[in-house]
Amino acid sequence: MVLTLAFRNLVHDRVRLAVTLVGILFAIVLVAVQLGLYQGARKMIISMIDNAQGEIWITAFGAKSFEEAGLLSGRERHAVLSVPGVQGVTPLTVAFTEWRKPAGGSALIVLVGADPAAGGLQPWNMVQGTPASLTEPHAVAVDKTYMENLGVTRISDIAQVEQTRVKVAALTDGIRSFTMAPYVFTSLSRARTMLGLEPNQATFFLVKLDDPATTEAVRNEIKSRLANVDVLTQAEFRDRSLDHWLFGTGAGVALIGGAILGILVGTVIVAQTLYSSTKDHLREFATLRALGSSAGYIHRVILMQAALSAILGYVLGMTIAMVVVHFSEQTALPILMTPELAIGLFVLTLAMCAISAVSAILKVTKLDPAMVFAR
């Protein structure tokens, strides 16, 4: 009967139910979008690091992120290769640079130079061409999402990076960049030429180990042999990049702040409607009390009302959120909905509604059961 009564109380006043659901829906959609954007941003920020084949990254001292790191001289490579447990060391060059569109105009890009044969960091999700396509003369790989930004329309289109002529030789799909500057892959030697680097210079040395379980030990060993560089595990480098882009720039704070705002607004609206509903049904609650119900029984009715609102609001809110997620997929900042986020949102909605029930419960606690005798 608790469920029946809660449900009937809820649908009894359609307008109030609508306001409640809009409140929950608003909160869910806002939180889903903000946290989805946060997750999307996270995924973009760490995608390069996650796709690189190596356990340890050697970076210039104080490197901020994958995109913003200083240069290494190249001498580090031999020192690392002599450390026991190291299987291979792959140089990578990464830098912001200028892309000149064929029809004029330019765009900022992140040029990623890696030797396709070394397999340290290759373009993935390829829709046209293969990683080996980058061995062709002038070859670069770009992502479909950014073709328009780069002023190219298909394979073999010609453009220019700095002073060097390039040809689109391969296309990837879905390698997005948090910085809005598209990633452009090319071979290591071509990247060095374009960026005007010495033959051994690199941005990173990616270290592949015989046994990933030895990561900590090998990292410490390399650290002891090399001065003035950072030796980071993959996880550490990921955290550093995330820290820099999400918290160093305030983007993450804004996203999380937006989510908290959504929760607050939702809670206030649900608390309001639940309170006014309880006030309207106060005489019924007093009657329940006169019939001998425990206070807990009445609280259960109110909490059940809150839970039902939460479930209804969640279903509606998630439906709308999924539509928003769908339409964001093709934008520069996709919203990422994961099962964890979906479950987290449900728990959050239940918690939000339970907290909202507090003021209503306090109201019935002060209930005067003698009101049942009033006319």
Add this chain to the structure above:
Amino acid sequence: MSSEAVLVATDVVKELGQGAGLVRALKGVSVSLNPGELTLLMGPSGSGKTTLLSILGCILGPTSGNIRVAGTPTANLGPEALAEVRRRHIGFVFQSYNLFPTLNAEENVRLALDVRGRRGRLAADQAREALTKVGLSHKFKSYPGNMSGGEQQRVAVARALASAPSLLLADEPTAALDSENGQAVMALLSEIAKDKSHAVLAVTHDHRTLPYADRIIHIEDGLIVSDERPERVRDAIVTPPPTIPLDEVRSEHAPSEGASGGGSRRAKKRKMKTYG
């Protein structure tokens, strides 16, 4: 005091309000209620009837005095323990029915059982049985909004009855009903009172309910002024007596029709007696 009394109240004093608005609604009331009796509590407006009913029903606590329900003193019980006393021993019928408008008749009765932890098929059967007893076997699924006042009050009686309380308290159960429905509800309450397992106390203004009474208590200004057991003449009375010296302005409903023997009953007003 009778040992089999369902409820015993001794020297009940109740002060309501505070400061300058303080009212001594009950000034020392002692009463005990026996199973198998329909007791009417009568008195002018503001005389303390509802207050007394609330205290006997363990909804309000007395300022001083004692209440024993089924032999158990309620003096030191907290709100939850008092709720349990109500749950186990007391049924209420209110002037304004207090049904749940979003629940149908059967659900309204089942709610009272649910509160007592009685659920499922058995509870549904008990609810229907109670509704059948009050003559509503055709209204199980009707909502209060679609029922007449008389039907609603009968649902309320069924709700009070379903949990088999030893004490049924009704506060002006007929005040909002027309004469026919009022009679029907009173007949029902007196029928219930015939069962030796219940005591029924009904507050009323309405002299038409007198024929149903086994016992009549008059209260004025917070004190019991008379407590009597009229002859059991109600079965002989077809229509209520013509004039009754109620200490009450509300006599406009008195039927003008000729009376049967009961009319003189109130005239030879007995001295106040206490029974029980």
